[in-house]
Amino acid sequence: MNHTLIVDRRFNGPRLSGNGGYVGGMLARHFDPDSAVEVTFRAPIPLERPLTLHRANGNLDLRDGDTLICEARPGSVDHLSPPPPPTDWTDVMQRERDGGCFEDSEFHHCIVCGRGRAVGDGLRVLGTHGPEAGRSLSCYLPHAAHANGDGRVKREFVWGTLDCPGAWAAQDPNDWRPALTGRMTARVIDPPRVGERCAVVGWKIGAEGRKLYSGCALYTESGRLCALGHCTWILLKD
Numbered sequence: 001m002n003h004t005l006i007v008d009r010r011f012n013g014p015r016l017s018g019n020g021g022y023v024g025g026m027l028a029r030h031f032d033p034d035s036a037v038e039v040t041f042r043a044p045i046p047l048e049r050p051l052t053l054h055r056a057n058g059n060l061d062l063r064d065g066d067t068l069i070c071e072a073r074p075g076s077v078d079h080l081s082p083p084p085p086p087t088d089w090t091d092v093m094q095r096e097r098d099g100g101c102f103e104d105s106e107f108h109h110c111i112v113c114g115r116g117r118a119v120g121d122g123l124r125v126l127g128t129h130g131p132e133a134g135r136s137l138s139c140y141l142p143h144a145a146h147a148n149g150d151g152r153v154k155r156e157f158v159w160g161t162l163d164c165p166g167a168w169a170a171q172d173p174n175d176w177r178p179a180l181t182g183r184m185t186a187r188v189i190d191p192p193r194v195g196e197r198c199a200v201v202g203w204k205i206g207a208e209g210r211k212l213y214s215g216c217a218l219y220t221e222s223g224r225l226c227a228l229g230h231c232t233w234i235l236l237k238d
Contacts, residue, residue: 003030003053005062007045010121011111013163013181018045019111020181023062025159027072028186031060033155036187038075042068075185077228082217083201086137089221092199095139100126106178113164120145123157125200127165129173134204136168140218144194152191158218159186161200162229166214169202170233179212179233186229197221210235
């Protein structure tokens with residue numbers, strides 16, 4: 001049976017299309033919320049339009065009419081070896097001041113990393129490169145607006161936290177061409193609770209031409225691993 005999904009404009013990544021992490025999490029929620037799911041993005045995600053969820057051959061497709069937007073299938077994150085959780089939480093929380101996407105960025109209003117989004121509106125996963133090459137570190141404070149009735153962050157928003165920090169880890173600090181999510185595989189292990197201080201640790205896995213590969217791990221201040229993801233990024237041409 002087909003279902004309809006509408007991506008609200010507040011769940012954007014780039015200004016005029018949906019955020020890959022959030023939309024990937026929505027597909028994963030419909031496909032298999034308790035396991036790792038791989039989502040491949042084929043076209044920009046339209047906002048405020050009825051899109052069709054369609055099951056076929058064991059996969060789940062999201063379509064805009066005849067256009068395939070993205071597709072979900074079983075995935076795995078077992079191959080990932082994330083860095084350990086941070087221990088210096090003064091350093092983590094400093095990212096709230098220094099990190100995220102500022103006004104000169106296409107992603108200033110991104111649901112995940114945009115500094116233009118207010119507390120309780122955007123996720124405000126604010127991060128920067130570092131503290132060493134091929135890494136990123138982001139702060140995240142879960143808000144009740146993004147939680148279930150049990151006080152835990154909804155899975156689609158957990159997926160969102162694993163999106164942008166991967167690009168910051170994978171990109172060359174001297175090459176800031178926009179990078180869009182091409183494929184994302186994630187597993188939500190134990191969603192964080194509202195008010196738990198969290199960190200997203202990103203690390204570069206490799207590069208192949210305009211394709212960049214990264215991993216991300218979401219930790220609470222106590223060191224609990226909440227979610228783990230792997231992303232393929234596509235650098236836009238000059």
